[in-house]
Amino acid sequence: MDPVLQLESVESGYGEVQVLWGISFEVERGSFTTILGTNGAGKTTTLRTIMGSLRAWKGRVLLHGEDITRLSPHAKADRGLVLVPEGRQLFPDMSVRENLEMGGYSKRARKRQKQNMERVYDMFPRLQERHQQKSSTLSGGEQQMLAMGRGLMQEAEVLMIDELSLGLAPVAAQQLFLTLSSLRKEGLTVVLVEQNVHLALAISDYTYVFAEGRISIRGDSDDVARMDEVRRAYLGL
Ligand SMILES: Nc1ncnc2c1ncn2[C@@H]1O[C@H](COP(=O)(O)OP(=O)(O)O)[C@@H](O)[C@H]1O
Ligand SMILES: [Mg+2]
The missing domain is CATH 3.40.50.300 (P-loop containing nucleotide triphosphate hydrolases)
Structure with a gap:
């Protein structure tokens, strides 16, 4: 163990x-x-x-x-250590890309923001297709993808x-x-x-x-x- x-x-x-x-x-x-x-x-x-x-x-x-x-x-x-909270707590008026960027500003992950975003988009092509869309207009499943993606941007x-x-x-x-x-x-x-x-x-x-x-x-x-x-x-x- x-x-x-x-x-x-x-x-x-x-x-x-x-x-x-x-x-x-x-x-x-x-x-x-x-x-x-x-x-x-x-x-x-x-x-x-x-x-x-x-x-x-x-x-x-x-x-x-x-x-x-x-x-x-x-x-x-x-x-x-990263928590995706209940209810996801995205920024509703920000785009998918901007929400992901909010995850990538930490000291830990800042240097690799671009690579991390590519990795998230590879994992969730749906997010890439909708990268300019406001997060409030995504489906529930897409919002959860975005919340997970934001966690991964933090290099969880x-x-x-x-x-x-x-x-x-x-x-x-x-x-x-x-x-x-x-x-x-x-x-x-x-x-x-x-x-x-x-x-x-x-x-x-x-x-x-x-x-x-x-x-x-x-x-x-x-x-x-x-x-x-x-x-x-x-x-x-
Ligand atoms: N912000 C809060 N203020 C006061 N009590 C709370 C708060 N959040 C949760 N509780 C209480 O704490 C207990 C455990 O809640 P919670 O941890 O949310 O349970 P679960 O996530 O397992 O459903 C419940 O009795 C709930 O009413
Ligand atoms: Mg709960």
């Missing part, structure tokens, strides 16, 4: 309300990890706490073994995506999963929060299931997919 990202007993919440009650997990370098859980289980809160837009009350976040808990989101992004080493397939047509979701899968083969580490449990369990290596701010199940995705509890609660079997 060569963990790139580790959480050690992370607790956090909003105001006085505690949401996470000691989250510990490891993400192996180059792996594809899925986080499942019902609404309100604390998945988004976990990603925000990892990224640092929400402060960890207790515990540590490690990147390559280095304690990054208290670094700013900006400093974390400069180390290759660990790409965390919150609700990749939410609101997308099944075909669009499947295509994005396959793209992620191929990126993983190029060395990207993927952490995905997902409601499409079938697809997520089929494609990912490792799965964590969250319940009420804690991890209730962890294991290889193949094994998790066979658990009675998971089959009943998530797969409708």
